[in-house]
Amino acid sequence: MSDPKDPFREQRIAEGVLRAEFQGDPVPMILRHEDVRKAAKDWKTYSSDAPYRVPIPSEEDVRTVRQLPIETDPPDHTEYREIVEPFFRRAKDPAVMAQVEALVGDLLQASIACESVEIVREFALPLQSRALTYLLNVPESEAETWIGWGTHVFRDGGSGKRKGEDLEIYLNRQLDRAVENPGDDFFSALAQATFRGRPLTRAEMMGYANLTFAGGRDTIIHTVSSVVAYLGKNPRALEFLREDPARIVHAVEEFFRVVSPLTHIGRVCPVDTNVHGVPVKAGDRVSLCWASANQDEAAFDAPGEVRLDRKPNPHVAFGFGAHVCLGAPHARLLVRSLLQSCIDRVGAVTVLEAKERVENEASYTRKAGYEVLRVRFTPLG
Numbered sequence: 001m002s003d004p005k006d007p008f009r010e011q012r013i014a015e016g017v018l019r020a021e022f023q024g025d026p027v028p029m030i031l032r033h034e035d036v037r038k039a040a041k042d043w044k045t046y047s048s049d050a051p052y053r054v055p056i057p058s059e060e061d062v063r064t065v066r067q068l069p070i071e072t073d074p075p076d077h078t079e080y081r082e083i084v085e086p087f088f089r090r091a092k093d094p095a096v097m098a099q100v101e102a103l104v105g106d107l108l109q110a111s112i113a114c115e116s117v118e119i120v121r122e123f124a125l126p127l128q129s130r131a132l133t134y135l136l137n138v139p140e141s142e143a144e145t146w147i148g149w150g151t152h153v154f155r156d157g158g159s160g161k162r163k164g165e166d167l168e169i170y171l172n173r174q175l176d177r178a179v180e181n182p183g184d185d186f187f188s189a190l191a192q193a194t195f196r197g198r199p200l201t202r203a204e205m206m207g208y209a210n211l212t213f214a215g216g217r218d219t220i221i222h223t224v225s226s227v228v229a230y231l232g233k234n235p236r237a238l239e240f241l242r243e244d245p246a247r248i249v250h251a252v253e254e255f256f257r258v259v260s261p262l263t264h265i266g267r268v269c270p271v272d273t274n275v276h277g278v279p280v281k282a283g284d285r286v287s288l289c290w291a292s293a294n295q296d297e298a299a300f301d302a303p304g305e306v307r308l309d310r311k312p313n314p315h316v317a318f319g320f321g322a323h324v325c326l327g328a329p330h331a332r333l334l335v336r337s338l339l340q341s342c343i344d345r346v347g348a349v350t351v352l353e354a355k356e357r358v359e360n361e362a363s364y365t366r367k368a369g370y371e372v373l374r375v376r377f378t379p380l381g
Contacts, residue, residue: 016030117374
């Protein structure tokens, strides 16, 4: 039985690839840090030009549009990405940073005042949703709708006939509004954007918006819950960060490395390919396993240890190469703000109830985040 903390270790050391299967299809998983980074940069061999098939499991049954820019290759990808980069760079804008820091502080103060708080749905989900309104420059009231979609817009249900339908109805409505009455928000930017001299099609607009709501949602939620759980299980951690708050920057990177909230991502081989001894037919998929790469002994000293001052830390939790996550600065801001607020306000975290989230696949079992995490925050002082 594999270790749920690092289910890929044995195969990573022995062969560097795990012969896995998803939705009935063989998908070899590339496991080693160096190999994963090389594959992530080699888009001609490992292509992202595969609508619905970049995520694993694939998403033909939950959306009707190609996600942009992630499901394209250069040079299209480069030009598609440039269209929305300004909004994702807002995470480095001092005004947006201040909004997020205030939001985290308010949520944490309210949680301290309660007997207990369930972190996944009462803290992390509202945090992710409300912070996203700042990034997209839309009214914060929109977050109430997004919170209702749960931790994952494709897997947490919905009122539509198929999962994901509620999201598409909502996005179409927002884009209709932006066309009729454009403003300074994300949807208006899409409605007014051009690609190679022509307006974006509605499908392209939807592709961007779909990824924005589906891509960085559960990953942030699982990371936030994992950080809070760690602080509860390791009381010394808060004091360690309080002694030198500059350590927070390194701690954020270490949490993303250890949690690796997105286990892996798919690529399609355009031609017959040999993937570290495993033959892959043209049109079939491989997996770039970020979670395994982030535990690779060849890249990290004692990777099983959580070292909040680890440096260097060449983790690939946000991917690597051209497709490195657009939302990475936003995710870092959220976790950085959480840790700073905790050292300012929290004396201790007590875990009252914990149900870990477990990925049960045919080839591995992996723990990443929590289904339920109820804690009590004891105020500092």
